[in-house]
Amino acid sequence: MTFPHVVESIISRNVLTCTPDTPVSEAAQAMCRAHCGSIVVVDAQGSPLGIWTESDVVKLDLFHPDVARCPVRQFMSSPVLSIPADMSVQEATAHMHDNRVRHLLVTSPVSHQLLGLVSATDIVVNQDAEFFLRLKRLDSMLHRPLVIVNADQPVVEAMHQMRDFTVEALGVRYPDGSWGILTQSDVVRFVAGGDSALPVAALASHPLRTVPRQMTLLNARRMLQEGRTRHLGVDGDDGQLVAIIGMSDILATMEQEFLIELRSALRERDEALLQSRQSLQLADKVFESTLEGIVITDHYGVIQSVNPAFSRITGYSREEVLGKTPAILKSGRQSADFYEHMWRQLKNDGYWQGEVVNRRKSGLLYTEHLTITGIPDGFGGIRHYVAVFSDITQRKQAEERLHFLANHDALTGLPNRTLFGEKLQSAIEQAQEHGQRLALMFIDLDRFKLINDTLGHQAGDELLVKIAARLQTEAPAGSTVARLAGDEFTLLLPNVGSLNSVASLAQDVLDGIAGEVVLAGSSKVFISASLGIAMYPEDGTTADSLLVNADAAMYRAKNRGKNTFQFYTADMNASAMARLKLEYGLHRALTRDEFQVWYQPKVDLASGRLEGMEALVRWQHPEMGLVSPVDFIPVAEECALIVPLGAWVLSEACRFTRQLQADYDFSGRVAVNLSGRQLKFGNIVDTVQQILQDSGLPASCLELEITESTAMDSDQEVGRALEGLRSMGVTLAIDDFGTGYSSLAYLKSLPVQVLKIDRSFIADLHQDKDDAAIASAVISMGRSLGLSIVAEGVELPAHRDFLRAQGCHMAQGYLYGKPMPAEAFRRYVQTFEAQG
Numbered sequence: 001m002t003f004p005h006v007v008e009s010i011i012s013r014n015v016l017t018c019t020p021d022t023p024v025s026e027a028a029q030a031m032c033r034a035h036c037g038s039i040v041v042v043d044a045q046g047s048p049l050g051i052w053t054e055s056d057v058v059k060l061d062l063f064h065p066d067v068a069r070c071p072v073r074q075f076m077s078s079p080v081l082s083i084p085a086d087m088s089v090q091e092a093t094a095h096m097h098d099n100r101v102r103h104l105l106v107t108s109p110v111s112h113q114l115l116g117l118v119s120a121t122d123i124v125v126n127q128d129a130e131f132f133l134r135l136k137r138l139d140s141m142l143h144r145p146l147v148i149v150n151a152d153q154p155v156v157e158a159m160h161q162m163r164d165f166t167v168e169a170l171g172v173r174y175p176d177g178s179w180g181i182l183t184q185s186d187v188v189r190f191v192a193g194g195d196s197a198l199p200v201a202a203l204a205s206h207p208l209r210t211v212p213r214q215m216t217l218l219n220a221r222r223m224l225q226e227g228r229t230r231h232l233g234v235d236g237d238d239g240q241l242v243a244i245i246g247m248s249d250i251l252a253t254m255e256q257e258f259l260i261e262l263r264s265a266l267r268e269r270d271e272a273l274l275q276s277r278q279s280l281q282l283a284d285k286v287f288e289s290t291l292e293g294i295v296i297t298d299h300y301g302v303i304q305s306v307n308p309a310f311s312r313i314t315g316y317s318r319e320e321v322l323g324k325t326p327a328i329l330k331s332g333r334q335s336a337d338f339y340e341h342m343w344r345q346l347k348n349d350g351y352w353q354g355e356v357v358n359r360r361k362s363g364l365l366y367t368e369h370l371t372i373t374g375i376p377d378g379f380g381g382i383r384h385y386v387a388v389f390s391d392i393t394q395r396k397q398a399e400e401r402l403h404f405l406a407n408h409d410a411l412t413g414l415p416n417r418t419l420f421g422e423k424l425q426s427a428i429e430q431a432q433e434h435g436q437r438l439a440l441m442f443i444d445l446d447r448f449k450l451i452n453d454t455l456g457h458q459a460g461d462e463l464l465v466k467i468a469a470r471l472q473t474e475a476p477a478g479s480t481v482a483r484l485a486g487d488e489f490t491l492l493l494p495n496v497g498s499l500n501s502v503a504s505l506a507q508d509v510l511d512g513i514a515g516e517v518v519l520a521g522s523s524k525v526f527i528s529a530s531l532g533i534a535m536y537p538e539d540g541t542t543a544d545s546l547l548v549n550a551d552a553a554m555y556r557a558k559n560r561g562k563n564t565f566q567f568y569t570a571d572m573n574a575s576a577m578a579r580l581k582l583e584y585g586l587h588r589a590l591t592r593d594e595f596q597v598w599y600q601p602k603v604d605l606a607s608g609r610l611e612g613m614e615a616l617v618r619w620q621h622p623e624m625g626l627v628s629p630v631d632f633i634p635v636a637e638e639c640a641l642i643v644p645l646g647a648w649v650l651s652e653a654c655r656f657t658r659q660l661q662a663d664y665d666f667s668g669r670v671a672v673n674l675s676g677r678q679l680k681f682g683n684i685v686d687t688v689q690q691i692l693q694d695s696g697l698p699a700s701c702l703e704l705e706i707t708e709s710t711a712m713d714s715d716q717e718v719g720r721a722l723e724g725l726r727s728m729g730v731t732l733a734i735d736d737f738g739t740g741y742s743s744l745a746y747l748k749s750l751p752v753q754v755l756k757i758d759r760s761f762i763a764d765l766h767q768d769k770d771d772a773a774i775a776s777a778v779i780s781m782g783r784s785l786g787l788s789i790v791a792e793g794v795e796l797p798a799h800r801d802f803l804r805a806q807g808c809h810m811a812q813g814y815l816y817g818k819p820m821p822a823e824a825f826r827r828y829v830q831t832f833e834a835q836g
């Protein structure tokens with residue numbers, strides 16, 4: 001069943017009224033005239049005092065002679081209940097049910113004036129109950145007793161029957177066996193007429209219209225409405241009258257059904273209310289306790305509510321922001337375009353999501369992930385906006401940090417190779433688009449490896465950080481400084497002018513780098529760099545080609561004596577090719593027996609005796625002729641060939657020396673050079689042991705020379721190898737002493753016995769006081785440490801005389817003999833022996 005919306009739509013507006021003093025008979029007459037089932041009793045102002053209905057009429061005791069003249073107020077139901085016209089029909093029905101009344105007065109909700117009356121009948125008639133009435137049959141509602149009176153009985157008696165059995169109509173039996181009916185409205189007519197002696201037949205309707213008990217309520221209602229009567233007789237299966245039903249019975253049945261539905265509707269409403277209350281409580285809890293900030297604004301964006309998380313994140317209390325707009329959080333980091341786009345999407349799609357940088361009350365910026373949703377007002381507009389945001393500042397910072405780490409060098413903070421590659425690529429694209437030139441400078445520190453090896457990696461790192469800072473100081477605005485690897489830096493200069501200006505900047509960069517650097521622990525190093533320049537588009541049009549060519553130019557600058565710069569020229573690639581050829585040839589040389597070991601004598605300065613010799617490798621190249629170790633040892637080092645090559649030299653030198661011992665009265669030591677790589681990766685202790693064993697040379701006749709930088713290597717493997725060799729009885733010598741940064745104090749801790757003064761200090765000592773002073777200081781300190789001192793590069797008698805005077809033990813140099821092939825050295829020994 002469906003209900004009309006509000007009571008106003010179903011009220012009866014013609015309300016029959018009377019004063020409280022109106023005699024009962026007059027009130028009844030008025031009801032008869034107006035065909036009304038009730039009359040409202042009003043005071044002088046028209047205010048309702050009570051209501052007198054047909055059922056009240058039946059209750060009158062007409063045996064009492066004056067009752068018809070009594071004022072109606074004595075019998076009315078009072079007070080009469082009233083409801084406002086805008087009350088829902090559902091609520092009105094519940095009101096009737098709860099107060100057990102069948103009529104309600106309806107008043108204006110504004111003026112409170114009486115507008116009309118609504119009865120249970122009005123409510124039920126106005127229900128769309130057709131479906132229900134079609135399903136129900138009359139026999140389902142035959143609960144009331146059939147009360148029968150005889151046609152000749154006095155009406156007063158019949159009224160008593162009606163009252164006692166609480167029925168609205170009585171069956172009237174006529175002497176001929178036919179049936180009639182007496183109803184409450186007949187009784188009203190009776191009261192209006194006032195003749196107490198009248199028999200039932202005088203007022204009853206006759207004959208009674210009857211219908212079968214199987215008839216549907218829908219058809220019964222239709223017959224009642226069409227016949228303009230309120231009652232029908234119901235025949236049983238045997239044709240006997242079994243009941244009288246009236247419109248009110250049908251209505252009561254409908255009412256009952258309606259009430260069941262109403263109750264379930266009310267129950268549903270209560271459940272829904274409870275649920276929504278619970279939902280609201282839950283929403284409240286979520287609102288209060290969620291970690292995300294929530295702002296609710298009205299349609300204009302004025303803040304109406306914020307949750308505690310909002311205050312926690314922004315620093316503004318609830319009171320501080322209510323009535324304001326979220327613009328108080330603006331940081332100025334987003335453009336007007338940004339907000340315009342946000343509002344456009346909000347209007348079109350009803351929501352917006354994104355990241356916003358806002359400002360806390362403290363002034364600090366924070367990044368939030370924000371979702372704004374429009375809450376519709378049901379009429380196509382927006383009633384509220386709800387903004388939910390979380391503070392993602394830390395996450396953003398972590399992301400930015402990760403991004404930074406992925407693209408920057410952790411030590412110096414400069415862009416790394418990846419980022420530099422991207423920047424170079426985009427600089428090339430821009431230069432191409434605008435027809436500009438760019439310069440790429442490749443910078444490599446001079447002798448960095450030496451510093452790193454001698455002072456340690458920590459000092460090396462510190463130096464790199466300081467150089468990075470110097471480079472950044474020199475780099476002009478708009479340029480990019482990067483660290484590609486180790487001691488390799490690059491400087492990218494977009495949109496450069498003439499080559500002269502690039503050259504002048506390159507010199508500034510070198511000047512900025514070159515100089516003294518004080519490291520932790522107060523150690524000082526002098527540093528310089530070599531710089532290669534490649535120009536776009538002349539020297540390359542791709543990032544790779546520019547890098548390769550700037551690198552080649554840098555190598556050329558190094559070869560030209562370091563601390564200088566060099567522009568790329570086409571022939572530089574030729575030298576790169578030459579190097580590749582050399583490397584390839586080196587690998588073949590070992591298997592093709594192209595190497596030779598030459599020997600240079602070492603002489604005791606005091607006695608002039610031949611004390612031993614240094615074994616020096618040579619490469620007899622089939623096309624290039626004799627290649628100097630200065631040219632191929634560094635390449636062999638880089639491509640790791642030095643390990644097998646070094647082992648071969650060692651084996652050859654030991655075998656040769658043992659042969660000399662066997663052939664001549666020779667007891668000298670042979671000195672063999674060891675590279676750092678052999679010490680670290682060559683399994684050198686086992687190799688030496690095996691070679692000594694194979695050759696039969698005593699360990700005491702072998703001296704191994706390691707460079708100063710190798711000796712200073714803090715690598716544990718190097719230290720272990722030196723200890724192993726020493727404990728085997730092999731003599732260890734520090735080569736090229738004076739070219740690195742080692743201190744004599746540190747040397748003391750190493751298992752070395754010999755110190756070779758680098759030839760660069762010897763060459764001019766006869767004419768350079770500084771060199772002479774250095775040489776004599778090294779000799780004196782070395783001696784005091786118990787080391788045997790060898791001077792190399794002794795070319796002149798003056799050198800010999802000075803060194804001898806200073807107490808240097810041994811000398812090696814052209815004065816005594818240049819490095820010579822094995823056979824030549826054999827003759828040298830022979831000559832020496834012959835000289836005695």
Ligand SMILES: Nc1nc2c(ncn2[C@@H]2O[C@H](COP(=O)(O)O[C@H]3[C@@H](O)[C@H](n4cnc5c(=O)[nH]c(N)nc54)O[C@@H]3COP(=O)(O)O)[C@@H](O)[C@H]2O)c(=O)[nH]1
Pocket residue numbers: 600614615616617628629630633646649673674675735736756759792793794795812813814815819
């Ligand atoms: N790891 C290895 N390194 C080796 C080996 N063989 C040689 N080398 C190293 O190569 C560098 C160059 O050596 P070389 O061209 O043989 O030069 C040596 C001498 O010829 C040169 N020398 C000696 N006396 C004089 C002199 O009076 N004047 C002058 N101008 N040069 C002279 O010195 C070089 C020997 O130096 P050093 O070894 O430092 O004592 C050189 O660094 C070799 O070490 C090898 O098998 N393995």
